[in-house]
Amino acid sequence: MPAVTHDEWLRRAEAVELPGAHHIDGVEEAGGGSSFSVVSPRDGHVLAEVADGGAAEVDAAVAAARRAFDSGPWPRLAPADRGRVLVRIAELLEERREELALTVSLEMGKPITDAHDIELRAVINTFRWYGQLADKLTDESPHTPPDALALVTREPAGVVGAVVPWNFPLTLAGWKVAPALAAGCTVVLKPSENSPLSALLLAAVATEAGLPPGVLNVVNGNGPVAGRALGLHPDVDVLAFTGSTAVGRHFLRYAADSNLKRVWLELGGKSPNIVLPDAPDLDKAAATAAWGIFFNQGEMCTAPSRLLVHSSIAEQVTEAVVRRARELRVGDPLDPATEMGALVSAAHLDRVLDHIATGQAEGARLRIGGERTRTATGGSLLQPTVFDRVDPGMRLAREEIFGPVLSVLTFDDLDEAVRLANATEYGLAAGLWTSDLSTAHQVSRALKAGTVWVNCYEEGDLTVPFGGMKQSGNGRDKSVHALEKYTELKTTWIQL
The missing domain is CATH 3.40.605.10 (Aldehyde Dehydrogenase; Chain A, domain 1)
Structure with missing residues (x-):
């Protein structure tokens, strides 16, 4: 353009x-x-x-x-x-x-x-x-x-x-x-x-x-x-x-x-994005995780809203995501420099803010964001938001928020990662970051999701089908x- x-x-x-x-x-x-x-x-x-x-x-x-x-x-x-x-x-x-x-x-x-x-x-x-x-x-x-x-x-x-x-x-x-x-x-x-x-x-x-x-x-x-x-x-x-x-x-x-x-x-979806210690590029994994949850204001059914990170690299990856959130330009949708625009309505913004308040009340740690921004414009704009110390039983980890809100959960081994990833009523999409070919195949097969992205997220074209398992639906677009x-x-x- x-x-x-x-x-x-x-x-x-x-x-x-x-x-x-x-x-x-x-x-x-x-x-x-x-x-x-x-x-x-x-x-x-x-x-x-x-x-x-x-x-x-x-x-x-x-x-x-x-x-x-x-x-x-x-x-x-x-x-x-x-x-x-x-x-x-x-x-x-x-x-x-x-x-x-x-x-x-x-x-x-x-x-x-x-x-x-x-x-x-x-x-x-x-x-x-x-x-x-x-x-x-x-x-x-x-x-x-x-x-x-x-x-x-x-x-x-x-x-x-x-x-x-x-x-x-x-x-x-x-x-x-x-x-x-x-x-x-x-x-x-x-x-x-x-x-x-x-x-x-x-x-x-x-x-x-x-x-x-x-x-x-x-x-x-x-x-x-x-x-x-x-x-x-x-x-x-x-x-x-x-x-x-x-x-x-x-x-x-x-x-x-x-x-x-x-x-x-x-x-709907509550898509997991799993980052293993042997990810080929942890900086890229973190940048993609941030892009995935903040793109389109987080208003995506495939948004990687649950970041599952191995405990040995959790702080490193989370800090990189927080850093990217801090740099993100939130602004007027008609400004070509804007990276994150407005949520679709004031009512939807209120629903997302309610999820944020509940996350804090349940004990998750708010690392960044969580508040309205640019209120003088009259627009429905929200700061990019990241929570860590999220427990799998919290609403943040279970319910689709449909906004720019990321929940970070940790795991200690691959079996736990797969259990956490599949511990949802949804099954639309998932991400996996690893350098091991066998792990990529085995985990992709184990994940209950219609699409699994390995070392990327939201990639594809019209030649591949799109749709979900479980309560994410049926049939394919x-x-x-x-x-x-x-x-x-x-x-x-x-x-x-």
Whole structure:
């Protein structure tokens, strides 16, 4: 990205036109007339008034998606033609990259550099990758007796309801929408009420790229109303959700109480990051641990929020993390020099502060941070926070905080490290730092996590699947495997 100053980003932010209506059947729809305010966490100011959807708007969006699936052209297009539309979406997202990055930064507090260089890169690559994949998939013809022919085909599953959170509003929407569209499905997307603006822009881009009406619809609204209506809707065939484990349980109940739709869940995490004394580079391990927990303000389900360090190196590694936290630049999300921006809302900041207060009351040692910062701006900013002397039974070690709060725990041998790592209801991700190849393989196999990073963290690309075990969910985003969520296997047996 060419160098853009803080003042220039502020000027460009003033010029951004933010949407406010639902996107249903290819056009903007105001809905029933009620609205809610989208408040920017960078300064507490209202960004936009957005149409507030309920059962009526969800019904309209699902009906549009059903028509588009049952009688529209999208599921009947040649896969290569669907792929070309997805690639065109990627191209238009690239053309509007700055506008979209600003929108993300304004609505959820992500630093503008991360929004532009990481969030937008991810969603652009996702649509391009699935667009290029669309015509590369093959069906099966199993070996049969000579008097028969068997065909196993993958067919689009139908209408997909996608409910996504605010921490990576475009990336996570892309991980649901792009493979669903590539498979030939139609989609009703419900973004978080904290971050609906970027999702509405995504829908507008998709329509401009040639996506037929009704294929991608966006309904704004809160979870207990619009999300519930989507989860209970009898004409939704598949529900894909990323968010908290508590809300994931609701979607499973909605499916049971309606049409037994398939529900795919990517839920919370309390990811362990294990540092052994033979780590190839302890300074790099510490720097990566700090980056992992403070990136995106700690608002990541994969955040390495539990740092498990061998007792012989615990103080050395912890001090290095604290030093990095002290150097971290917390500031205005629109300042390109900012490394950690604002938490998504004042209410979320209060929840994180409650966890911090509980950690102190339970006896953990606060090494740095723990307080609001830059309060004069009106923004929801928090100091990067590190606790050590954390006991495995404390809330700090058990509950997902979803903020820039690191808990340091120690162990004395490898078996204890694995026990501590797996002593959680979650199983989304884990990290391991070691120079020993056998240890890397053995511990990776022993960790109950959907992704294990060895001597790195948060690495990967679209070729590898992403998802969790245990109460971190089921199914996988990214990679060819994501298409399994949005397709049905059909067997055709022909007697010759």
